Amino acid sequence: MAGHSHWAGIKHKKGRADKERSKIFSKLSREITVAAKLGDIDPNTNPRLRTAIQAAKQANMPKDNILRAISKSEISGEKNYENLRYEGYGPFNIAFIIETLTDNKNRSASSIRTVLQKNGGSLGESGSTTHMFTSCGIIHIEKAKISEEEAFEIAINSGAKDCISIKDFYEIITKKEDFYKIKTELEKKIDNFVYSAIEWRASNYLKLNKVQSEKMLEVLSALEELDDVQNIFTNAILESKL
DSSP: OTTSOHHHHHHTOSSOOHHHHHHHHHHHHHHHHHHHHHSOSOTTSOHHHHHHHHHHHHTTOOHHHHHHHHHHTTOTTSOOOEEEEEEEEOGGGOEEEEEEEESOHHHHHHHHHHHHHHTTOEEOOTTTTGGGEEEEEEEEEEGGGSOHHHHHHHHHHHTOSEEEEETTEEEEEEEGGGHHHHHHHHHTTOSOOSEEEEEEEESSOEEOOHHHHHHHHHHHHHHHTSTTEEEEEESEEOOSOO
8 A cells, every 4th residue: 555645645644743733734734725616615515525624533633723724725825736747756765646725826836846856856847747657536335334246336336447456445446536426425334434535646666775764754754744745656665673
């Protein structure tokens, strides 16, 4: 599972410092506000908002914070954010796709470029790395909630591309454009998901050794520190014994 979602990785970190926790909540709040602003403030009729709220709950974000983020969407003077994608290369020629939610694209590009260049990488043009990835929807369902037969049946009937059994959960893969539609169908039968998001998944991965993995973690941490960065995807598989 290495090299996939920024949030998927963050969720499993142990002993998060208050600073890290605050940073995560800030990014989740921004996504909730934007999702509510672009659609309806009712999560039942706004799949993107519903997904953002579920991610916030998985990160143990307080209910008050979630409600505050939704209410911000109704304030006319609130900043206008846009989703922008940046592509580039990090150390060891690892490919990056970095998704941002920003009100200043020049600031975002400059800060991302600085982090990559400081670590022997570079910011690329649009399309420089996306050809190495596929954008798809990912939904994880806990095995305790459903049988394997039911999981595969739901996946097939809802139009998913694939359903894979992984450790304690089933992974359902959808086309990017079908993600919210299929997720809505699954929600009729499953009350809660382990994880759900639209990701960029690499066609081929590069396995890093321990030293290389430690360096990559430094780069990922530096990128995660940037306020505008929401998700980071790479084609790296990090050494598991870190």
